Amino acid sequence: PIVGPRALLLLLASAGILFGAMALVISARSDVYSLSKPQWQPSCTGHGGWAIWLPYGIVIAHVALVFPVLEVAMVMIHNRHSVRADILACMVLSQMATVAYVIWTTLLGGLRDYLSELFVVWVAALATNISSLRTEFNQVMEDRxxxxxxxxxxxxxxxxxxxxxxxxxxxxxxxxxxxxxxxxxxxxxxxxxxxxxxxxxxxxxxxxxxxxxxxxxxxxxxxxxxxxxxxxxxxxxxxxxxxxxxxxxxxxxxxxxxxxxxxxxxxxxxxxxxxxxxxxxxxxxxxxxxxxxxxxxxxxxxxxxxxxxxxxxxxxxxxxxxxxxxxxxxxxxxxxxxxxxxx
Known part of the structure; x- marks a missing residue:
């Protein structure tokens, strides 16, 4: 099969790494949910420090490489159980949510004073669940x-x-x-x-x-x-x-x-x-x-x-x-x- 166990394992590993990167960003940038210790130097957590660009690099790799490759492979699989559209929608939504999250943590400093960075993650999970539920609902209604x-x-x-x-x-x-x-x-x-x-x-x-x-x-x-x-x-x-x-x-x-x-x-x-x-x-x-x-x-x-x-x-x-x-x-x-x- 085009999408075998290795590809699925890659997808799961990518999701795990992505959540890890998001945790690092929160730790380095957030004043409310930060896990960083006082002895961390500003050179590590500043805009040019490795603690920022390492997770950003992982995020960019996922958005620009991992997800597009998996999406192309997913388009070519046999849509036996009518799940291809759901998976593709979730992948695209994950890419958009990741980009929105990075923008949230870097450019929207004033908004972060009122809403946590986890707000984007929550909205993405909610939208994914609603999209999947609505797709199943439409499939049921189309079957007499x-x-x-x-x-x-x-x-x-x-x-x-x-x-x-x-x-x-x-x-x-x-x-x-x-x-x-x-x-x-x-x-x-x-x-x-x-x-x-x-x-x-x-x-x-x-x-x-x-x-x-x-x-x-x-x-x-x-x-x-x-x-x-x-x-x-x-x-x-x-x-x-x-x-x-x-x-x-x-x-x-x-x-x-x-x-x-x-x-x-x-x-x-x-x-x-x-x-x-x-x-x-x-x-x-x-x-x-x-x-x-x-x-x-x-x-x-x-x-x-x-x-x-x-x-x-x-x-x-x-x-x-x-x-x-x-x-x-x-x-x-x-x-x-x-x-x-x-x-």
């Missing part, structure tokens, strides 16, 4: 079977309304795509003057049929009614994590849409029902989405400016709440069952 299991877990153990919100949003997204596909097909009929409801979103010049993956399957292929994310014949072909505007732009490239494109008239009633059920402003709302986002949606409805992207912020906030509040509990539950979120 695992996403159904996670949403069922969230509903059962957390009594959360977020799965219901996401399910209704996904259904609304599929209805929008269905209407736009029907409008597109009607425009291909010669002499069709009346395009039916929802034509304000249609591409009047489109002559190419919808992609094969978006052709509406027969009703018999629809999932069972009990499935949260499979309540529409198109549900299996539409990603759960993308918004309505992005879904239309990606899956129906021949339909002209922009940031000002309005919701099709045929789904206005479904949109109103969704907003009333999940984003109605009031003290009894337990969804957890900030009132500011709900107010923006309500204002758009009152101003009759219901664009395709009006619900995107609410959807993103719902996914963030699921990831930060409930997904970690789901991962721990899987561990008790002898499974893993990354399968």
């Amino acid at each position: 079977t695992r996403s159904e299991e996670f949403l069922a877990f969230s509903t059962r153990f957390y009594r959360s309304e977020l799965p219901s919100f996401l399910s209704d949003y996904h259904l609304l997204k599929c209805k929008v795509l269905e209407v736009l596909m029907e409008n597109q097909q009607q425009q291909q009929v010669p002499g069709a003057a009346d395009h039916g409801p929802g034509t304000e979103c249609s591409n009047t010049g489109a002559e190419v049929p919808a992609p094969q993956c978006m052709q509406r399957p027969p009703a018999s292929t629809a999932a069972k009614s009990g499935d949260l994310l499979n309540r529409h014949p198109l549900a299996a072909d539409v990603p759960v994590t993308i918004g309505i505007f992005e879904a239309v732009a990606t899956l129906l490239p021949h339909v002209a849409v922009d940031k000002k494109t309005q919701f099709p008239g045929a789904v206005k009633s479904a949109f109103s029902a969704f907003v009333h059920a999940h984003l109605a402003c009031g003290p009894n709302s337990t969804l957890g989405i900030p009132a500011e986002i709900a107010s923006e949606v309500q204002a758009a409805v009152e101003q009759s400016n219901v664009v395709l992207s009006v619900l995107d912020r609410a959807k993103d906030e719902a996914l963030l709440l699921l990831c930060t509040n409930e997904f970690l509990g789901y991962c721990r539950w899987l561990e008790t069952q002898g499974c893993s979120a990354r399968q």
